[in-house]
Amino acid sequence: MTTLQTSLRSAQGTLIEVKDLKTHFTTPRGVVRAVDGVTFSIERGKSLGIVGESGSGKTVLSRSIMGLLPKHGTIREGSVLFQGQDILHRSPKEMRGIWGSEMAMIFQDPMSSLNPLMKIGRQIAEPLREHLGMSVKDARTTAERLLRDVRIPEAARRLEQYPHELSGGMRQRVMIAIALACGPTMLFADEPTTALDVTVQAQILELINEQRRDRNMSLILVTHDLGVVAGNTDEIAVMYGGKLVEKAPTKTLFAHMKMPYTQALLESIPRLNQPSHSRLTTIPGRPPDLVNPPRGCRFAPRCAFARDRCLEEEPELTKGEQAGHVFACFYPVGSSEYEERKLELKRKSSASAEEGKK
């Protein structure tokens, strides 16, 4: 096992390739197009942040790649290549061999995601016994080592504890230990810090990243918070209404963001360097109805910079000037139409402010 895995580890190249992936749910209201044609790939050992509001399809996308969706009423189309092989249409039994051993996921809420009735040691040992066929004793030793890896003090004692006896941050560390247990090549983290105290969030992100580097794993980090991915992933993909709307290496994205939606997301993060009490911009309106998505650009109805064309025609993903930058917008940030509208808006808002003063 070790030789094979090490050779795989050291290998470079594409680990996951997602092509035109569609995930639709049949519901009484109609077909929900939760993921509607997404294409991207991720290299070995690299990390990708997927960002979007709730309802943008980011969680469904990550679970869809992994195949962790209810069978009932779910339609998946397109292809997902993992280590060069299509895994989209594998049987549940074949997928079980990949889950936990090759791909692992860290979930949002460690309180509800850990089994409340099972000792922590056992929860970590389970996949070790299932996938690696370890003996009870070996699995226990490995579990203890894993707890130490994720910096849980008194690891031996924790093995005998139940989740409710740990703090939120500790629980999330346990979940990370479970995900790392069998040495997966692909790690998914679905809002791993949302349920945690602000003070712990940074530590957990740091831990995930450090483990990713040490173990040469690829990471897909799903979050609604651009701030979370900012320093933690190599690339960022922004999702809206079930579609990828902008993707770029992290630095490029922040320096040259093109989608007004990305811009709006960024403006909605509170920042420490802002004067306190400065107003946060929220994005007006609600995410699109995924049963009947709008005709043109899906963000157009909420976009301050949308024009008639945006409502009629759907923009394709096009390459930007920077390497690896793609976006789907007719009038991106920096275009003349964008600037023109921006001036208009500024005038309007100052006019209304004047009015307010009177």
Add this chain to the structure above:
Amino acid sequence: MSTTATSSTLDAAEPSAAMSASPQKGSRKRWHPTTIFASIWLGALTILAILADYLPFIRGYQERVKGASRFQFGPGTDFLFGSDQLGRDMFARCIYGAQISLRVAASSILLGLLIGGTMGLAAGYLRGWFDRVISIFVDVLLAFPALIISILIVGRFDVLSASSSTFSWLTRTWSITFVLGLLSIAPIARIVRAQTLSLSQREFVLAARSLGAKNSRVIFREILPNLVPAMTSVVFTGIAVLLVAEGGLAFLGYSVKPPSPSWGLLVSENRERIQEAWWATIFPCIMLFLTVLSFNMIGDRVARRFDIREAAL
């Protein structure tokens, strides 16, 4: 026996979790086939039971048909359910049995509704020490072993009515109704209390109170009408449970006395001869089963329709 409508039973109304977008059942049919079946059965049975004395094709339940002694007739056109040991028409006895069983069950549930309902309403609306007293009372009532207390009370009432002329009116019909009514007080009080508690927190009740409506007005105009769905469900499932209880007591000889036919009594009268005359035992059983089933079906439907969780006896 509890017939809780905890979750999807006959058809599933699925709670759609965030991730599992499983398809829900489409438009809810107003008349579910089981409801139609149950209503027809209960309707027909009730009409037959009420009109039994006047319908020409129903014989008297004590009438011994000449030449029909000793289970002579099996089920057929003449004797729909066959005849019994004394040459009586089993169909007639089953219909009169329905009359007795239904009357006893319905009047006891009414008694339980009157007493238990009032207690639950008062406890849930007034709260405070009143609620505590009633809750303790209900808990104690529920702790009694139902069957033992039933046969004990029926037995004592027999002694009372036999020994003193003031209690001579206390026939078995009265005592069984009293006992079953007593047994249904506690569960009904519990359900009504829970429903009232949640109702009295609802906006329209709070609004009425804040507008200065009198307690009596709030109870009669706001709360009682909203208790109706839950009570309907309770009445139906309650009657089902009481029919079972009455059947059991009758079988043990603690319901109405022969020659009055109650279903349980018919079973106990004829079961020794089940091999030679199956009809005399099986038909009362089928009647009991179908009737209990129908009451449960309707109770379950009502509970599901109004999403009442506590409606279990």
Add this chain to the structure above:
Amino acid sequence: MRYTLQRVGQFVIVFVIVTFVVMVATRIGSKDVARDLAGGAVSDALIERVNNDYPYLDKPLVVQYGYWLKDMVTGNMGTSYAQSQDVVDMFKQRLPVTFFVGFWAIFIGLLIAVPLGVYSAYRRDGWVDRVSSYISFAFISTPPLVFAVFLIYFVALRLDVFPVLSDYVAPWDNPVEHAKNFFLPALSLGMGLAAIWTRFLRADMIITLQSDFIMLARAKGMSPSRILWRHALRASVLSLVTSVALQVSSLVGGAVIAEQFFGLAGIGTRLVFAVQANDILVIQAVTAVLVVTVVAVNLLVDLLYAVIDPRIRHARVFA
């Protein structure tokens, strides 16, 4: 600890109230308690003996109750004068019969309900689920009496395996005969229980299967059987366990009917006979034993909760 004491205290109060009420009920309308205790129309000598055994029958009921309670606690349940049998001996003889009827009924109920409930929840709306939900609805509506009739008519009389009238055979004496004699009575009670419990377990399992930790177990690559039995079942049994405890008291009623129907000489048949014969001491003793049994089962279930769910253990230790 404090919690347990509180529960025990509650049960003591319930016990006292129930047994006192039963005592009052057996005395209502009684003109000559000693005569009634002796069994009605009996010789003066026997009544003398009763008065000798119970010299306090002229005292107020509360005092009588005190003496009775003392007798119970010291294990002296008196004599059934009508049957000239020591009540404790009666229990020794008949309690195993009733115990096995109840035990096997619960066993059969769980044996059917657990796999069926788990599978119905796992393959929700599949054909097993649909069929079992219809059948369980029908079974819930079937009184034990009707089950008994059908079992006798369609099973006992057709197959020459099970007796129409059962006898008590101890399992350690002859397991096969024991099974033959107890199968039908237990089944007549167990099928209804199975139906109720299947519905409870299915409902709870469905909720559990939607929870996050099941998703994590799937993401760990655990097999469905392991997820169902090791992860989901344990988290879904609380209402089932509660229901088992609740059903014990209604099972008592069912057992009386089953014993009577299948001719088993258990506590139930004896009780019915005692009420008919106004055998007051037996009535009182049976009630007391019954209430204690129900109480004991409830306490046991309380302990079981803590075994099943460590969070409850935790809460109680620090309560």
